[in-house]
Amino acid sequence: MTRVLSYNILAGGMTPCPGEDRRTEPLARLISAVQPDIVGLPEGLNPRREAEKAVVEELAERLQMTLIRGDHPTAGDEFQVACLTRLPVLASRVHVRPGVLTRPVLEVHVREEDGNELTVFVAHLIASFHKGRAAEHLRQREVEAILDIMAAAHGQPHLLMGDFNALAPGEALRASALLRYVLYLDQTLPSGESHERDGHPHLAYVLPDRLRPLQPLLAHLSRNRPARWFIDALAGLYVPRKSISLLRRAGYLDCFRHLHPHEPGFTCPALMPAGRIDFIFASPELAPRLRACQVVEEGNGVKGPQASDHLPVLAEFAPCATPAPTREISTPQAFAALSSL
Numbered sequence: 001m002t003r004v005l006s007y008n009i010l011a012g013g014m015t016p017c018p019g020e021d022r023r024t025e026p027l028a029r030l031i032s033a034v035q036p037d038i039v040g041l042p043e044g045l046n047p048r049r050e051a052e053k054a055v056v057e058e059l060a061e062r063l064q065m066t067l068i069r070g071d072h073p074t075a076g077d078e079f080q081v082a083c084l085t086r087l088p089v090l091a092s093r094v095h096v097r098p099g100v101l102t103r104p105v106l107e108v109h110v111r112e113e114d115g116n117e118l119t120v121f122v123a124h125l126i127a128s129f130h131k132g133r134a135a136e137h138l139r140q141r142e143v144e145a146i147l148d149i150m151a152a153a154h155g156q157p158h159l160l161m162g163d164f165n166a167l168a169p170g171e172a173l174r175a176s177a178l179l180r181y182v183l184y185l186d187q188t189l190p191s192g193e194s195h196e197r198d199g200h201p202h203l204a205y206v207l208p209d210r211l212r213p214l215q216p217l218l219a220h221l222s223r224n225r226p227a228r229w230f231i232d233a234l235a236g237l238y239v240p241r242k243s244i245s246l247l248r249r250a251g252y253l254d255c256f257r258h259l260h261p262h263e264p265g266f267t268c269p270a271l272m273p274a275g276r277i278d279f280i281f282a283s284p285e286l287a288p289r290l291r292a293c294q295v296v297e298e299g300n301g302v303k304g305p306q307a308s309d310h311l312p313v314l315a316e317f318a319p320c321a322t323p324a325p326t327r328e329i330s331t332p333q334a335f336a337a338l339s340s341l
Helices: 024-034 055-063 133-153 175-188 209-221 225-238 242-249 255-259
Strands: 002-006 038-045 066-069 080-085 089-095 105-111 117-124 158-163 278-282 290-295 313-317
Touching (some): 055 080, 066 089, 066 105, 105 133, 117 133
Parallel strands (some): 038 117
Antiparallel strands (some): 158 278
């Protein structure tokens, strides 16, 4: 059985707010509780604190896993992806698409315990919720680029996981919970640029420009139980959902929704869950092996909000019935060998 965890650990496990420490301990305890073989980390690296030892380096040591970094200079100070695995790493590659991908996509090729090979892609799509449909258009372009990247793995088992900052068609959004969470952060976290750049959302980043004048009214309504239904219904009609549709039409299986057609499966914010934006997608070759998928709310005495603002998603894949022959990786597509990382 191969266990895969997708986990946005918030700003590389570093929350640069006064009085808050690195979150290595709660993250290590929660991750170890589910014993994953592979962990995809959409916000695994924090370039804004590159002078310090990365939390993911500490996690790799604590969990006895190999760290593969997905950072690249073109992403600037954006939080960047990483991957941890206890499986043998055959190769890895960082895919950069300047002008299309806000953050690079990390590709990791591993050998599973049954001898088969599996390719894992870790991605983090743009948020910019305040831009509404314009942001969704950007996410669509990112998904199209990711599909193009994954085309090289066509015919071979592979998966895509990460934080997509998007909802699937037909899924609920508890916008009132998200609004209350952001207002809570605005009241409890320091104001200023450091607050706005530490990975925590703030109201100006979530609320569309044309709704800004309604901020006091929305804040009042978010505390009124009957009014919350109205806010949720209105937001549900407004939020675009085309990015996830692109992956579904390309044949990728939404692991959680496939096994849990009626459960919300909300992953963010962990403190006041409002929507499901963290996904694990299995390729058509891998999908028949899917056995379980769940949102992890706590583990080893650590509750989700103590470790990050996202809840992790865990998927389990059964061994392949027939071991596949070793696939040769051609030089033109060659990944950066692990020894060169």
